[in-house]
Amino acid sequence: MIIKRILWGMMATFASLIAFVGIPYFIATKPIGILRYKSAELLANTAYNLGFKAHIVFGGIALLMGWVQFSKRLRAWNLLWHRTIGTIYVVAVLVSGSAGLGIAPFATGGFWNALGFMTLDCIWLGTTAMAYFYARRHYITAHQAMMTYSYAACFGAVTLRLWMPILMMVFRDFAIAYSIVAWLSWIPNVIVAYFLVRRLEFKGK
Numbered sequence: 183m184i185i186k187r188i189l190w191g192m193m194a195t196f197a198s199l200i201a202f203v204g205i206p207y208f209i210a211t212k213p214i215g216i217l218r219y220k221s222a223e224l225l226a227n228t229a230y231n232l233g234f235k236a237h238i239v240f241g242g243i244a245l246l247m248g249w250v251q252f253s254k255r256l257r258a259w260n261l262l263w264h265r266t267i268g269t270i271y272v273v274a275v276l277v278s279g280s281a282g283l284g285i286a287p288f289a290t291g292g293f294w295n296a297l298g299f300m301t302l303d304c305i306w307l308g309t310t311a312m313a314y315f316y317a318r319r320h321y322i323t324a325h326q327a328m329m330t331y332s333y334a335a336c337f338g339a340v341t342l343r344l345w346m347p348i349l350m351m352v353f354r355d356f357a358i359a360y361s362i363v364a365w366l367s368w369i370p371n372v373i374v375a376y377f378l379v380r381r382l383e384f385k386g387k
């Protein structure tokens with residue numbers, strides 16, 4: 183019980199910090215972060231810039247809303263809050279995930295990195311849509327299972343930023359580290375989600 187609380191607290195802290203990681207992109211007057219690796223032509227593209235910013239803002243909202251929903255106490259206290267926050271999460275995922283699909287083909291490092299992010303995006307959008315569908319039909323265990331996968335995908339934004347400094351320390355090369363993190367940021371998360379869901383289904387029987 184205490185371990186569960188500590189893990190939930192860590193998830194909440196990391197998610198709440200990383201949710202704001204995109205703010206510098208709105209303040210900077212010249213390309214920063216990942217945008218330093220983009221061509222002048224792409225940086226001048228309005229659709230790309232809109233997609234990039236929508237992805238960051240709504241991704242941050244999804245990260246902030248998601249962890250709250252796993253609190254049994256909040257669900258028991260007020261189901262209307264759970265529904266309202268859940269709806270905001272679903273809309274945020276829809277916007278950030280769709281925008282993510284638009285910007286992923288231009289990912290730094292080329293095809294395999296783009297494929298890693300696009301696969302993650304499809305898992306994020308797909309499991310969130312299924313979770314919503316199950317919630318509407320009151321299939322609660324199936325809803326919880328899909329939301330576990332959805333937030334594990336969303337949490338890839340956090341684990342990416344935890345893995346990146348470790349990979350940079352090991353390889354001392356941004357291109358290598360980034361090509362690994364495009365997959366490593368989310369595959370272990372999905373595996374952890376799989377075991378959490380198995381426990382959930384076992385308990386439900």
Ligand code: HEM
Nearest residue numbers: 201204215216241242282286289290299302303335336339
């Ligand atoms: C879970 C599914 C997600 C996918 C598939 C995804 C995908 C991407 C892609 C493809 C890029 C551009 C990378 C490049 O051009 O090389 C990107 C950048 C970015 N994303 Fe996401 N993202 C996801 C979730 C999130 C969330 C939840 C946030 C919340 C803060 C977020 C924040 C950012 C930021 C700030 C950047 C700019 C790059 C940086 O400075 O690290 N993303 N994302």
